[in-house]
Amino acid sequence: MLALRASSCRRHSARSRCRGKSRSWTGPGTHKGNAMTLRLLASVAAVVLAFCGSAQPQSYPARDIRVVVGLPAGSGGDVVARYYADKLSQLAGKPVIVENRPGMILSAGADAVAKAPPDGYTILITSVTSSHAANLFNFKKLPYDPIKDFAPVATLQRSYFILVVRADAPWKSVAELTAAMKEKGAKATYAYGSPPALASAELYKARIGLQAVGVPYKTAMASLPEMFRGELDFQFIDATQGTPLIQGGKLRGLAVTAGRQIPGANLPTMAEAAGIPEFDIAPTWGVLLPAGAPPAIVARLESWFGEIVRMDATRQFLARTHGAPFPGGAKDLADFIPKEIKKWQELSRLAKIVPQ
Template sequence: MFKTLICSAAVLAASLAPAAAAFPDRPLRIVSGSAAGGSSDFVGRVVADAVGTIFGQRIVVENRTGVNGVLGAEAVVNSPADGYTTFVCPMSTATITPQLLGARMPVDPGTDLGPVAVVTMSSYGLVVRAESPYRSLNDIVEAARRRPGELTYASPGVGSAQHLGGELLKQLTRTDISHISFRGAAPAMLEILAGRIDFSMTNLGDAVGHIQGGRLRLLGIADGTPSPIFPEARPLAESVPGLEVVGWFGICARRDIPAEALARWTDGIRQALADETVRERIVAGGMTPHFEDTATFQRRMTADRENWLRVIQAVNIRAD
C-alpha cells in the first residue's frame, strides 16, 4: 500500500510539472558581420522583422565587424548551442575569406557553422562614376591594355567577392589593373563617386541607391539572371565569357543546435519569403528573394568553396 501511494504521488507530480517550452520562448539574436547599413545588416534586419513576427518573439540584430565578417561568425560559434543565436552568412565570408592563402582565422564560417537556409541571391554588377569615360566593359578592358597597371578597382576588403570578381576579370582578359582595398563597401563607393577609383565589381545592394540616383553607371551584371531592379542590364559574360559572380546571403547557426530549433528557423524563413511585402523589401534593397533549405544550402556552399579556391590559387591571393 505504501509503495502504491509513492508511485501514485510520483505520477501526479509528473503530470503537474510544467511542459517544456516550445522553441522559441524568449528573444533571439542574429549576428551580422557588417556595419549598420551594409548588405549583411540589411538581410539580418529583414529576417529579424519577418521571422520575429512569425515566432512571436523579438529578434535583435547585433553588428560584429571585422575580418570580412569572420569575427561575427566567431561570436556565434562561441554562443550557446540552443538555436537562439544565428549568423547572417554571406557568400564571401563562408566560401572565400577562410580559404585565402596564408589565412589564420579564429573560425571558418563555412565549416564551424552549419547552414540553415538561403534568404537572398545577390547580383554583382560593374559600376563606374556617372561622369566616367567608360561606357562598357570593353572600354575598361581596352583602356587597361593601353595603360597596364594604371586603372584601379575597389573592393571592401581582401578576400571579398568584389575583390575576387576583379581578379577574375584580370585573369580572363589578361590585363593589369590595380586593386584598392577599403574597410567596407560604403567607403569603396565613395572613392568611386569622388573619381579616385575607376570601377568596382560590387554587390548591387551596396550601389542601388547611387545607380538609381544617377551618380553611378551600371555597365552590366555578373550573372546570367536578369536583375529584378535593373532588368535592362546585360550580363558581363557577353563581353568576357566566364566572368560570373553569383552571391547569396543565408542564415547559419552552430552545427549542434537542437533539431527543433533548426526546423523552426528554416520554416520561419520559408514563410517569411512567401510574404509579398517581405519580397518587395528585398527587391528594393537590390537583391532577389530566394529560399533554399538546409541541404540545398550546404550543396551550394560546398560547390562555391571549390570554385573560389581555384581562383584564389590561380592568382595567388593571400590574406593581409
C-alpha cells in the same frame, strides 16, 4: 534537519522508535528496496528530462533573439539581415536584435556565432559565399570551421554585384573601360570591400590581362569619396548599395556579375560584356546557428525563414534591391556549403587571390 531529528528522538521516551526508523533502512530486503527506489527515481528523472526537452522548443523563443551580421550598419549586407530579422520578429513574437560585428570580411560575425551557446538565441545571417567559402581562400586561417562549427538552418536569397564607374567617367561600356585600363597599366586602380568584389575584379583582370591595383576598404560605401573624386577607376559593388547610387546619378553601371540577365537591372552580364563565359558570381545568403543547436529549434527557424522567403513583402524587397529568392532548408544549405567551397577554390585560383 539533523538537529530537529535529534531533538525529536530525545523528546520521545521510546528510543527504540527512533532506532526503528533507522533500522528500516538497514534491515532484511534493504538492497531490494533501494534498487526499487533507484529505479523509481530514474523513471521520474527520465520523465522530467523528456518533458523539459519537449517543452523547450514549444516555448521557443522565450526571450529576445540576437541576429549577428558581420558587416557595418548601413552596408548592403546589413540591409539584407535587418529585413529578415524584422520579419522573424513578427513570426516569433519576440524582439530580434541585430548586432553588427564587422571584421575579416564577415568572418568576425561568423566567429562570434560559432562560439555562442547553441540555444537558438544567437543567429547568424550571412553571405555564406563570403563567410563560409571565399574566406577560406582569402585568409590563411579562419578562427572557425565553416562545416563543423555551425548548424545550417535555411537559405534566403542570392544577390549579385555591379561593375561601376563614376557617373561622369568617359567609359560607357565594359569594352571602353577595358581599353582605358589597359592603357593605364599599373596606374589603374579599383576598390573592393568584400570577397565577391575582390574575386570579381581579379577574375576580370586575369581573363582580360589588366594590371589594375586593388585598394581594400571595409565596405564599398567607404570607397565612394575617392571614387567620386576620380582617384579610383572602377569597382564591383553590391547591387543593394549600388542600385540607388546608379538611379541617383552618382555611379554608372556597366555589367552584372551574375551568370544570367537580372530582371530590372537592364545591364549585360560580365560573361557577355567582357567575353568571360565562366563569370558567374552571385553571393548566397543563409541562416546558421552554432553547432549543437536543438534540432527542434532548427526546424522551427527553418519553417519561419521558409515562410519569410515566400512572402509578397520579400518579393518586393528583392525587386527593390535586385536580389533573387533562393529558398531552401537546413539540408539544402548543408549541401550547398561544400559545393560553394569547391567553386571558390577554383575562382580563387583563376583570380590568383593570395591569402592574407
